Amino acid sequence: RLLAAQAISEWFDRTDRPPVNVDRLSVILEARDKLEPLRKLVGTHFRGRREELAMLDAREGFGPGKKRVLALTGIGGVGKSALLGRYVLSLADQPVPRPFVYLDFDRTDVDPARERSLIERMTRNLGLLYAGLASSRDFYAIEAAAAGDTLEQPLADWLPRGSTDEELLLNLNQRLEFLDTDSFVLIFDTFEQVALRGPDVMDRFANFLQLVLQ
Numbered sequence: 001r002l003l004a005a006q007a008i009s010e011w012f013d014r015t016d017r018p019p020v021n022v023d024r025l026s027v028i029l030e031a032r033d034k035l036e037p038l039r040k041l042v043g044t045h046f047r048g049r050r051e052e053l054a055m056l057d058a059r060e061g062f063g064p065g066k067k068r069v070l071a072l073t074g075i076g077g078v079g080k081s082a083l084l085g086r087y088v089l090s091l092a093d094q095p096v097p098r099p100f101v102y103l104d105f106d107r108t109d110v111d112p113a114r115e116r117s118l119i120e121r122m123t124r125n126l127g128l129l130y131a132g133l134a135s136s137r138d139f140y141a142i143e144a145a146a147a148g149d150t151l152e153q154p155l156a157d158w159l160p161r162g163s164t165d166e167e168l169l170l171n172l173n174q175r176l177e178f179l180d181t182d183s184f185v186l187i188f189d190t191f192e193q194v195a196l197r198g199p200d201v202m203d204r205f206a207n208f209l210q211l212v213l214q
Helices: 002-013 020-041 050-058 082-093 116-129 134-147 149-153 165-178 191-197 197-211
Strands: 100-104 185-189
Touching: 002 134, 020 082, 020 100, 050 082, 082 185, 100 116, 116 134, 116 165, 116 191, 134 165, 149 197, 165 197, 191 197
Parallel strands: 100 185
Antiparallel strands: none
16 A cells, blocks of 8 residues: 555655655655565564563663673574564654664675674664654665765765774764664674575674673
């Protein structure tokens, strides 16, 4: 229905009073597209795992000034991604957004060997999460800087041209602090895809994760 609404709105886009804001609809569709695979994965059959969900929801160590890595391990098919999916959807479906980013290494656009692309994906997801709010503009500015899009640079005088990965992540952390929230949850799924790329890629991702945790 949303795709049909987008097509119809584009027909009337040049009229004096378009029935739908095309830009706003595109944001809604993109945000939905990112979560739709998780909704299909979790489906309506997800049951149990209350203890594990409670542990994730408590986010031990994710308070202000505390950053910690939590690894979910288990044999293939045991339900790790489904558990993460249920948790992510619980964050996404709240009336007041809680900042989170879900990145799946099964996706071709999530490359552990391209640190800048990870920053792009992180800030893009946050911009979509807070679409319509002033903070989304800041996240999109960092995304543009990571992508090397200088046209967006004037949007943020606090973001120097040619920022390093460390500077971009520092600015991202500062923007998150402005949200006045007690946590930011960053989830990387299907980590075995990183391991399959070999030790060099593993080392690069480990170094990137250290920058995130600073």
